[in-house]
Amino acid sequence: MALDKNQIAKRIAQEIKDGYYVNLGIGIPTLVANYIPSDINVILQSENGMLGIGPFPADDKVDADLINAGKQTITYVDGASFFDSSRSFAMIRGGHVDLTILGAFEVSEQGDIASWKVPGKLVKGMGGAMDLVSSAKNIIVAMQHTNKGQSKILKECTLPLTGVRCVKKIVTDIAVLEVTADGFKLLERAPGVSVEEIINSTEGKLIVEGEIPEMKI
């Protein structure tokens, strides 16, 4: 059965290692924070200018001066720091963030990503996505495998790109894929989802080697 958003977030959380500095994009990536194991130390970066995002605040602790990049009210943890946008992106561009998790409309075999613009629809802007994907050492994309039956895991992206040759791993509602020089390598499948279903849902070249384990959610 295809994963829901929280399950995708839960699976992605398994990719986060002790000591990581992580930037979480808007949408499913934001949910990842809820599933980071309590026995590892992870610091969340928000590109609007902070390290050390904490949980959402209690009702009486909401602070208008304390938001994440999705403009949600948040809290900060011990050891947090605040800084301006140029410093924040210096940090991102300089490769100091260990892992970036973000959403996408499409990903190509080469690791190209399209996530910000749909021709014909109103363009709201790329925000920090282009900076993040062009600089991150390690990028994981959280996305739906298909949209109305159409694969979003493609040979070439059809939508305007956010970045080229940058995505390393993809977690969708039905599979975990690694972007390799030879194509998408199928690493895991959602519980109850068959390899055939994933093959049928993937337009780009899919490499299936041996037994494909089910994700552990």
Added chain:
Amino acid sequence: MALDKNQIAKRIAQEIKDGYYVNLGIGIPTLVANYIPSDINVILQSENGMLGIGPFPADDKVDADLINAGKQTITYVDGASFFDSSRSFAMIRGGHVDLTILGAFEVSEQGDIASWKVPGKLVKGMGGAMDLVSSAKNIIVAMQHTNKGQSKILKECTLPLTGVRCVKKIVTDIAVLEVTADGFKLLERAPGVSVEEIINSTEGKLIVEGEIPEMKI
């Protein structure tokens, strides 16, 4: 009579206006601080990372963490701020400092300045001088007019340059000169120093128009 170092500093201090942010170089320029009129507000920038230099400290207030660019112990005034070297030079390069006062070996008619290197002598480095002269909105040079009888106010500099077409005004031990498109314009002469003496001491083109007043020291 030729001015001494303190008199040169005193004359330069007259160039400083209320509200100015000023960077003072090492040597005579440092002495300028002693002669800034008490009825104007001036903030001194030090390129090692501060705004708001105060007087030298009392003996029991010396603080190793508080030095100027000449590595002298100093104090800071109310409204001071400290910052790192990249921010300090962003400030300088961005044209936020109103006036830079520095020493020189030679200045040319075009406003080129040589101040850091004498071939054959050990080179210690340019420090922040090249950054300052290439960026300052207004540069005044404090220097001796001649060295062992040789003019240092030249058609072309003979020593390696610190910067090109940047000096606006020169205060020497015998004259105040403005660098113009047509040459050095003589603005003032030291008390008791004749125009002829200045002409004889100046290799570069000197423009003498009308009566040249004595400096008021």
Added chain:
Amino acid sequence: MNKVVNSVEEAIQGIKDNMTLMVGGFGLCGIPENSIKALAKTNIKGLCCISNNAGVDDFGLGLLLKNRQIRKMISSYVGENAEFERQLLNGELEVELIPQGTLAERVRAGGAGIPAFFVPAGYGTEVANGKEFREFDGKMYLMETALHADFSIVKAWKGDTHGNLIYRHTANNFNEVMATAGKITIAEVEELVPAGELDPNCIHTPGIFVQRIFQGKAYEKRIEQRTITHNS
């Protein structure tokens, strides 16, 4: 070195039609509320606003959009504003979208006297159209140029009479960097204190970057996404 002006009206003196303004803030967080409201009361129009976002319909830069005072927005993300969308679709408003980090760095470069620099963001995308690109160490980069403004308008938490500023939490965002890049920088602060009261080691914006400062009134600090933890 007193930079204090007596009112927001005095602070915005000299802003004229067709000027370029930088306006601090991220979403509605850390925006110069007083200055924007004062501008909305003027007839100044044709403004080019460099600001990460464009406010919402009835707050922030949305107020100037509603009045048709803005000719062009230079931003990274302009969602959440219906009037903005209407003007954009009708061709009444020009919009230039820039990756957020590139926007921040172009503003820093403007303040720091760096005319151009190279970044990887946008390479291989439509952002690269017409831009010079170049390889360094096997990776491709775009050349980006500095941004400047006639006026920068920023909002800080605390400020002193010399124009030194301290921001609070994520209300810093674009304020600190924009304060460096205006020919004239206007700072509005929640609390204005005499020079000497702020810790000189904790100044985010040294006063050299600020030409005018005043204590703002009645900060609304509107929240866009009020998200809370429900305690069980």
Added chain:
Amino acid sequence: MNKVVNSVEEAIQGIKDNMTLMVGGFGLCGIPENSIKALAKTNIKGLCCISNNAGVDDFGLGLLLKNRQIRKMISSYVGENAEFERQLLNGELEVELIPQGTLAERVRAGGAGIPAFFVPAGYGTEVANGKEFREFDGKMYLMETALHADFSIVKAWKGDTHGNLIYRHTANNFNEVMATAGKITIAEVEELVPAGELDPNCIHTPGIFVQRIFQGKAYEKRIEQRTITHNS
């Protein structure tokens, strides 16, 4: 997220012959005394040190020069060191002189993922030799490239277990910017506190830039030019 190491010896683990180090400080102000002394006790040699200055004969980087551990200095000003002069004149030491602001910005660029940028400093001088130059808005600029280091060694006033750092007065200088540009950044601090004790709005170096931190001992903080006001 604990970055604390137990000793200076542990902090400098992994520094090897011929590596490039950035070392913070301006003159003898804000230098990482403990780390330099510990390096002087090792046999590590062939180092390339990026540091604004080169210490004095018996303190700061002068200790490593005396031991012949440094192959090359990249600095803006290297006066006040007789042993340095001797090695330089004898061709035993390589020196690259860079304008101070360009040095600071090249280090920032290294930390900020900017491979190259343009500055006016040095145009028309021998610093421009072999460099690309270019006109922007009628003014000439040189293209300068980013600097990186295998290790950056910085000294702060206060630090916490996450590696967040606060500098004091002009002892910040090159420390803050160099902390961003090392593959591994070592911070020695006068006072080490638990995460959460430092004001998150007053952090100069966010912990993300720091890999190892320890509390230094017996800071000498030598003064080069003791200048005082004689009260009458």
